[in-house]
Amino acid sequence: MNQNFKQSDSQPTEAEHTLRLLANLPPPEGLTDRVHRRLKAAPAPGRFSFLTGRRWTAGGLGYSSMRLQFAGAALAIVVLAGGTWGVFHLGSHGQAGASAQPASNSANPGGAAGGFSNAKAVRVPPTLKPLHVPPAPKKKPNAGHAAKSALKPAADSASQQAPAQP
Amino acid sequence: MSTCSAALAGWMENPATSAREQSEATREMQHEATANSETAIAALVDEYAATLYRVAYSVLRNSADAEDAVQETYIRVLRHRDSLSEIRDARVWLVRIVWNVVLDRKRRSKTRPETDDISDLARVLPASGLTAEERVASAQHHAQVLRAVEQLPEKEQRVLILSAFEELSSVEIAQVLGTTESTVRSRLFRARNLLSTLLSHSRSAR
Numbered sequence: 001m002n003q004n005f006k007q008s009d010s011q012p013t014e015a016e017h018t019l020r021l022l023a024n025l026p027p028p029e030g031l032t033d034r035v036h037r038r039l040k041a042a043p044a045p046g047r048f049s050f051l052t053g054r055r056w057t058a059g060g061l062g063y064s065s066m067r068l069q070f071a072g073a074a075l076a077i078v079v080l081a082g083g084t085w086g087v088f089h090l091g092s093h094g095q096a097g098a099s100a101q102p103a104s105n106s107a108n109p110g111g112a113a114g115g116f117s118n119a120k121a122v123r124v125p126p127t128l129k130p131l132h133v134p135p136a137p138k139k140k141p142n143a144g145h146a147a148k149s150a151l152k153p154a155a156d157s158a159s160q161q162a163p164a165q166p
Numbered sequence: 167m168s169t170c171s172a173a174l175a176g177w178m179e180n181p182a183t184s185a186r187e188q189s190e191a192t193r194e195m196q197h198e199a200t201a202n203s204e205t206a207i208a209a210l211v212d213e214y215a216a217t218l219y220r221v222a223y224s225v226l227r228n229s230a231d232a233e234d235a236v237q238e239t240y241i242r243v244l245r246h247r248d249s250l251s252e253i254r255d256a257r258v259w260l261v262r263i264v265w266n267v268v269l270d271r272k273r274r275s276k277t278r279p280e281t282d283d284i285s286d287l288a289r290v291l292p293a294s295g296l297t298a299e300e301r302v303a304s305a306q307h308h309a310q311v312l313r314a315v316e317q318l319p320e321k322e323q324r325v326l327i328l329s330a331f332e333e334l335s336s337v338e339i340a341q342v343l344g345t346t347e348s349t350v351r352s353r354l355f356r357a358r359n360l361l362s363t364l365l366s367h368s369r370s371a372r
């Protein structure tokens with residue numbers, strides 16, 4: 001460990017001796033050779049360089065990776081647009097032909113065949129039924145007055161005939 | 167006609183020929199750069215493979231896994247060989263790469279129990295000049311310390327492990343962990359305190 005590091009911080013404990021032993025364990029023999037061999041066997045990073053933006057030449061054509069990327073993107077767009085157009089037109093033609101309609105139960109509102117007979121029932125409260133009220137009789141003008149005057153002498157004669165009550 | 171073309175050839179450049187020459191020159195330069203970078207990587211392997219192995223082993227505690235981590239580190243370096251010249255401190259850069267590789271591996275193999283390996287590991291640690299009884303006692307002590315280190319919080323544990331490497335200063339540890347030097351110091355202080363507390367607890371429990 002760095003000397004400055006040791007002095008500035010608290011002193012390394014006895015327990016850290018174990019970690020230092022662990023950190024100083026010798027590497028296995030032939031480690032560097034094996035790493036060299038592995039690196040030689042590793043695939044060259046430039047093999048797929050056209051995907052990473054490097055220049056790629058084939059047969060003197062001189063296509064750059066950017067051109068290839070643009071071509072790929074354009075192809076993808078064309079395929080996608082064509083597919084979408086086809087699906088759209090298939091859908092629009094299909095609507096003109098046979099289309100599946102949901103089965104309607106209106107022909108059989110009672111639903112005698114099925115178990116859900118009241119599925120579409122709409123309850124109408126009886127108060128909403130129109131009440132038939134007979135039209136009021138038309139009153140003639142002064143008819144009330146005439147009736148009153150006709151009743152008055154009869155009342156007077158009745159009071160005269162009745163005996164006086166205690 | 168032939169005289170005309172011969173006269174024209176003197177001042178008119180053939181575009182196909184120039185493009186071919188240019189591509190050949192580019193290819194030669196690439197070959198040269200590749201050879202240079204391969205030489206540079208080979209030098210890095212010779213110089214730092216042992217250090218990287220020890221860093222990997224201190225975390226993984228498995229020889230084969232540590233070697234795999236070192237190889238993976240150099241393969242990552244190979245992928246960035248074009249930018250090798252931009253690296254200021256190759257040692258710290260490599261330690262940082264191997265540290266990330268090791269942490270990735272450890273995270274992936276979290277389900278595998280490691281506690282059983284500690285006793286074996288304690289026996290592997292050098293104990294020269296000790297009697298058989300002292301060796302057993304030393305192995306037990308090492309195992310106890312390693313178990314206590316395992317119990318430390320992750321950040322403190324990492325700083326403590328890296329501080330055991332003589333070739334890494336606090337500034338370099340901070341660079342490897344992506345923190346500041348003061349953070350490294352405070353974490354190390356906390357780690358030491360926690361470690362001594364854990365060890366005293368385990369001794370009193372006996």
